[in-house]
Amino acid sequence: MKEMSNPLGNIYVSQRAIATIAAQSALASYGVVGLAAKNLAEEVAQTLVKDPTKGVELHFDGRSIGVDLYLVIEYGMRITTVASSVVDAVRYQIEKATSLPVKYVNVHVRGLRISDTD
Amino acid sequence: MSNSFEIHPSIGKQTDLGTRIDGQELKTLVEAGMTWLKVNQQMVNALNVFPVPDGDTGTNMLLTMQAAYSEIAQSGERNVSKMAHAIAQGALMGARGNSGVILSQLWRGFARALDSAETMDAAMLVRALAESRNTAYKGVVRPVEGTILTVAKEIAAAAEQELPQAPSLADLFESVVNAADAAVKRTPELLPILKQAGVVDSGGKGLFIILEGMLRHIKGQPLEGVVTVQPLAAMQLEESMEAVEPGQDFEVVVDFRPYQPLDLEKFYAELSEIGTSIQVGEGDGMYRMHIHVPTENRYQPIDYTMQLGTVTKVAIENLLAQMESEGSKSQLSLHPVEPGQIAVVAVAPGKGIARIFASLGVSAIVEGGQTMNPSTEQILAAFENLPTDQIIILPNNKNIVMAAQAAASMTVKKVAVIPSRSVPQGLSAMLRMEHNGDFDTIVEDMNQALGDVETGEITIATRSIEINGVKVNSGEVIALLNGQLIESTSSIENACLQLLQKAHTEERERITFFYGQNISKEEVNRIVDSVRAVYPDHEIELHEGGQPHYQFIISIE
Numbered sequence: 001m002k003e004m005s006n007p008l009g010n011i012y013v014s015q016r017a018i019a020t021i022a023a024q025s026a027l028a029s030y031g032v033v034g035l036a037a038k039n040l041a042e043e044v045a046q047t048l049v050k051d052p053t054k055g056v057e058l059h060f061d062g063r064s065i066g067v068d069l070y071l072v073i074e075y076g077m078r079i080t081t082v083a084s085s086v087v088d089a090v091r092y093q094i095e096k097a098t099s100l101p102v103k104y105v106n107v108h109v110r111g112l113r114i115s116d117t118d
Numbered sequence: 119m120s121n122s123f124e125i126h127p128s129i130g131k132q133t134d135l136g137t138r139i140d141g142q143e144l145k146t147l148v149e150a151g152m153t154w155l156k157v158n159q160q161m162v163n164a165l166n167v168f169p170v171p172d173g174d175t176g177t178n179m180l181l182t183m184q185a186a187y188s189e190i191a192q193s194g195e196r197n198v199s200k201m202a203h204a205i206a207q208g209a210l211m212g213a214r215g216n217s218g219v220i221l222s223q224l225w226r227g228f229a230r231a232l233d234s235a236e237t238m239d240a241a242m243l244v245r246a247l248a249e250s251r252n253t254a255y256k257g258v259v260r261p262v263e264g265t266i267l268t269v270a271k272e273i274a275a276a277a278e279q280e281l282p283q284a285p286s287l288a289d290l291f292e293s294v295v296n297a298a299d300a301a302v303k304r305t306p307e308l309l310p311i312l313k314q315a316g317v318v319d320s321g322g323k324g325l326f327i328i329l330e331g332m333l334r335h336i337k338g339q340p341l342e343g344v345v346t347v348q349p350l351a352a353m354q355l356e357e358s359m360e361a362v363e364p365g366q367d368f369e370v371v372v373d374f375r376p377y378q379p380l381d382l383e384k385f386y387a388e389l390s391e392i393g394t395s396i397q398v399g400e401g402d403g404m405y406r407m408h409i410h411v412p413t414e415n416r417y418q419p420i421d422y423t424m425q426l427g428t429v430t431k432v433a434i435e436n437l438l439a440q441m442e443s444e445g446s447k448s449q450l451s452l453h454p455v456e457p458g459q460i461a462v463v464a465v466a467p468g469k470g471i472a473r474i475f476a477s478l479g480v481s482a483i484v485e486g487g488q489t490m491n492p493s494t495e496q497i498l499a500a501f502e503n504l505p506t507d508q509i510i511i512l513p514n515n516k517n518i519v520m521a522a523q524a525a526a527s528m529t530v531k532k533v534a535v536i537p538s539r540s541v542p543q544g545l546s547a548m549l550r551m552e553h554n555g556d557f558d559t560i561v562e563d564m565n566q567a568l569g570d571v572e573t574g575e576i577t578i579a580t581r582s583i584e585i586n587g588v589k590v591n592s593g594e595v596i597a598l599l600n601g602q603l604i605e606s607t608s609s610i611e612n613a614c615l616q617l618l619q620k621a622h623t624e625e626r627e628r629i630t631f632f633y634g635q636n637i638s639k640e641e642v643n644r645i646v647d648s649v650r651a652v653y654p655d656h657e658i659e660l661h662e663g664g665q666p667h668y669q670f671i672i673s674i675e
Contacts, residue, residue: 027259030216034259063569074257076226078213084520085216091516096586101600104537115256116230
């Protein structure tokens with residue numbers, strides 16, 4: 001997608017690059033223990049090649065970015081609070097890195113990881 | 119949730135922890151930690167990294183501790199592990215913000231380590247602190263060091279190291295608090311962004327405060343009525359304007375630099391002879407004193423502070439006159455709604471902005487903004503109080519969108535959340551409203567309208583920092599475009615003009631200014647006049663927004 005231009009040329013940032021930012025900042029968020037494949041096809045593909053954008057779906061409408069995230073969260077936490085921090089972090093990191101507006105970040109909690117049972 | 123609890127009578131008296139503590143003693147410690155955090159809440163809030171006053175770590179941790187405490191407030195349980203599990207449960211349910219979630223995990227690990235023990239001794243406390251650390255670290259794939267996690271780690275390590283010297287529980291607690299203090303002070307070395315901003319980590323500091331409160335209780339030191347001085351940036355003077363009681367006719371604010379170190383206890387005592395609502399802030403040896411006094415005493419605070427130091431600035435305001443004019447303007451005429459119609463709920467950060475939303479046909483206003491986000495419950499209550507089941511909500515702040523979505527998922531009514539991230543976006547969406555229109559069409563229109571507007575914000579930096587290549591000094595005026603810091607300058611006028619230029623205003627048609635409560639009408643008019651000179655063909659509107667912290671919110675369409 002075209003990002004900006006200056007008199008010497010244009011700058012393009014691919015959706016994959018932005019999806020990688022989203023994946024990395026989601027993984028750095030407290031409470032998130034993994035990204036989940038969106039569907040079976042992706043899960044199968046994952047076993048062959050490791051994709052740094054696993055669990056991220058990016059939508060670009062020409063002006064702003066939309067993100068869908070598929071996450072695994074640690075069991076025993078308040079999920080809404082964790083998800084809300086992820087949304088803030090992902091939005092902030094993408095906007096900081098690309099200066100493109102992020103229209104939405106949807107979080108889909110695909111599963112919980114149980115490290116300890118209480 | 120209530121924001122205050124009745125304080126246990128035993129708080130503040132010296133306690134002999136002995137060699138084991140039971141459930142009731144743990145409860146008292148939690149209460150002490152919570153009380154001390156409440157006293158220091160604003161100080162923790164002020165430790166924010168971004169140069170805009172948006173810190174709420176202290177508030178989030180306090181709300182989490184209060185949720186934990188309300189779970190056990192009525193409990194007479196003597197079994198320490200049952201008590202700890204109840205605390206962990208309460209913290210989990212009430213976790214607010216990132217720091218709140220981590221705090222709830224610390225409690226969860228703590229409770230798990232106690233298993234089903236009746237009482238806790240020093241060795242068990244060490245194990246519990248270790249398990250707290252383990253549980254907290256399991257919650258994240260890539261732990262960031264220099265945060266509350268690091269502090270939890272250092273605490274556990276210090277406790278393990280101290281135990282073989284067979285200290286008493288009280289001694290162990292003391293070394294834990296010292297370790298926490300040292301760890302907090304080291305956070306800027308581990309996390310560059312903290313160093314850049316010149317602060318320590320706020321979550322780590324919050325954890326230290328909780329533990330320090332527990333230790334103060336053990337040592338019999340007071341937790342309340344303690345004289346504290348907040349950083350200047352954290353003073354929220356505008357809030358003291360809400361209600362004026364008899365004898366509070368004038369508000370006096372004096373800035374001064376004391377000749378010698380201030381004896382705060384004495385200072386407060388003398389001031390309380392003169393007036394009420396006393397607040398004192400400090401920054402770089404400079405003090406700001408705020409007080410409400412009856413008419414006849416209005417010069418006394420100034421005379422008094424002149425004896426103590428060099429007075430640099432004095433501001434006196436007639437509160438009664440101000441309240442009268444506020445009162446006449448504050449009548450909101452919300453749009454009445456009938457069953458079956460579509461109603462809009464808007465979150466508004468100031469009275470003026472609330473009035474503008476009301477004039478555009480909003481049926482309910484939830485107060486809230488940058489520094490105090492409304493809770494999901496408050497938003498839910500607004501939904502439930504409307505007599506219709508078709509509702510649209512405009513959160514008008516990026517931090518409130520989630521709470522609005524959570525509230526939407528909890529009601530049986532049909533609610534659409536329009537993710538408006540600023541007041542201008544919300545107003546732009548509101549212009550598409552039709553009370554008898556088709557719900558889905560309006561929602562779609564409103565969502566589209568969000569992209570039609572650029573949002574500018576002008577505020578004062580509360581600390582020095584460098585972000586996005588823009589260097590900001592504390593006290594400078596900064597401009598944000600769509601939430602991004604783009605300019606730092608010395609005057610509000612300059613900030614406005616730079617912001618408009620960067621927002622490509624020349625390609626737009628209309629500029630709307632909403633001025634905040636911390637800027638004078640004269641200055642507003644002067645700035646708007648110079649904007650008019652630069653953009654003579656643009657339609658320029660001016661409204662009183664009444665929002666705190668931000669001198670201007672600017673909408674560019």
